[in-house]
Amino acid sequence: MAEPTGNYEEFQTFIWSQLPVRKHKVGRERVNDILAVVVQEWPDDQLSACKSGESPEVHSLDELVKTVKRHLALSYGEEKFGSLWMLALSIIIPQIIQLVLAWWRRKKGHQGRLRVWRRKWVNG
Numbered sequence: 001m002a003e004p005t006g007n008y009e010e011f012q013t014f015i016w017s018q019l020p021v022r023k024h025k026v027g028r029e030r031v032n033d034i035l036a037v038v039v040q041e042w043p044d045d046q047l048s049a050c051k052s053g054e055s056p057e058v059h060s061l062d063e064l065v066k067t068v069k070r071h072l073a074l075s076y077g078e079e080k081f082g083s084l085w086m087l088a089l090s091i092i093i094p095q096i097i098q099l100v101l102a103w104w105r106r107k108k109g110h111q112g113r114l115r116v117w118r119r120k121w122v123n124g
Contacts (some may be wrong), residue, residue: 006109008117011035018099025088034089034096037071038064039117042100052105061097068093 012032016023023031043060050056072089104110 006113011103011113011117014103015096015099019092019095022088022091026092030089031092031096033075034068034072034093035100037068038097038100039114040121041067041071042104042114042118044111044115047101047104048111061094061101064097065093068097 012035015035016028016031019031026034041064043064046060047057050060069089100114104114
């Protein structure tokens with residue numbers, strides 16, 4: 001599938017299309033929820049300051065996984081979230097983050113789009 005052209009809904013579809021079959025256990029709505037948190041919490045400054053694969057990048061992405069997990073636990077409730085996490089989310093969240101990272105690093109324009117989407121949500 002071609003990369004999205006800048007529209008957030010196309011970006012959601014792109015990420016969904018890149019995920020393995022396990023995505024169906026999680027469901028499209030939850031994948032979109034995860035992606036929304038990833039975009040909202042994306043560590044632009046930290047990732048811009050380091051090269052791919054460096055320790056600061058790994059640390060930033062590990063922290064992002066924890067942040068996404070915390071958001072989802074608050075959104076879905078601890079009990080429901082716990083069972084979801086055990087089934088598939090522990091694998092899907094890092095995969096989504098890696099897909100976003102690869103997309104984000106591919107073009108400067110992608111970095112700008114992600115910032116625009118985040119600003120739009122913050123400013124309404």
